[in-house]
Amino acid sequence: MFRLKFYPNTSNSMVEAIEIVDDGSFTQIDIKEFKTALEKLQIQNTAVTFARKHKNQEYARLGDGLLTDYAYIAEILSDCWQYPDEPLRENGKPDIRPYIGIIHLLQNVINLALQSRRRLDEYREVFGDLPSDIFNET
Numbered sequence: 001m002f003r004l005k006f007y008p009n010t011s012n013s014m015v016e017a018i019e020i021v022d023d024g025s026f027t028q029i030d031i032k033e034f035k036t037a038l039e040k041l042q043i044q045n046t047a048v049t050f051a052r053k054h055k056n057q058e059y060a061r062l063g064d065g066l067l068t069d070y071a072y073i074a075e076i077l078s079d080c081w082q083y084p085d086e087p088l089r090e091n092g093k094p095d096i097r098p099y100i101g102i103i104h105l106l107q108n109v110i111n112l113a114l115q116s117r118r119r120l121d122e123y124r125e126v127f128g129d130l131p132s133d134i135f136n137e138t
Helices: 028-040 046-055 064-078 102-127
Strands: 002-008 015-022 042-044 099-101
Touching (some): 042 046, 042 102, 046 064, 099 102
Antiparallel strands (some): 042 099
């Protein structure tokens, strides 16, 4: 089994990051086998896929609205293709990878969801509840 390990920020006031870790029920041999297998499961960055298909005119039949939505989603999701422990590039931006392992991707999605929820909660503290029609709620 695996579990989520929480890492607090330097002031210990909130969780800064979440990592997927072994809960101790696996042997070192098991972990090595899992790691070897999982490292082979690489997922291509959505931005790389979008750029390649767009360059090859594979989206030529799409309407502008759908093409814009594809580009928006590819850009948003591409943030998940970075390794959090890697140093920033010279321009101060994270090193976004063309491929990432499935466990790292899952870990990044969990952390991105946490960060997004925190931003939404901060927004609500300042501006109050969001209009329910945004979320199709009644």
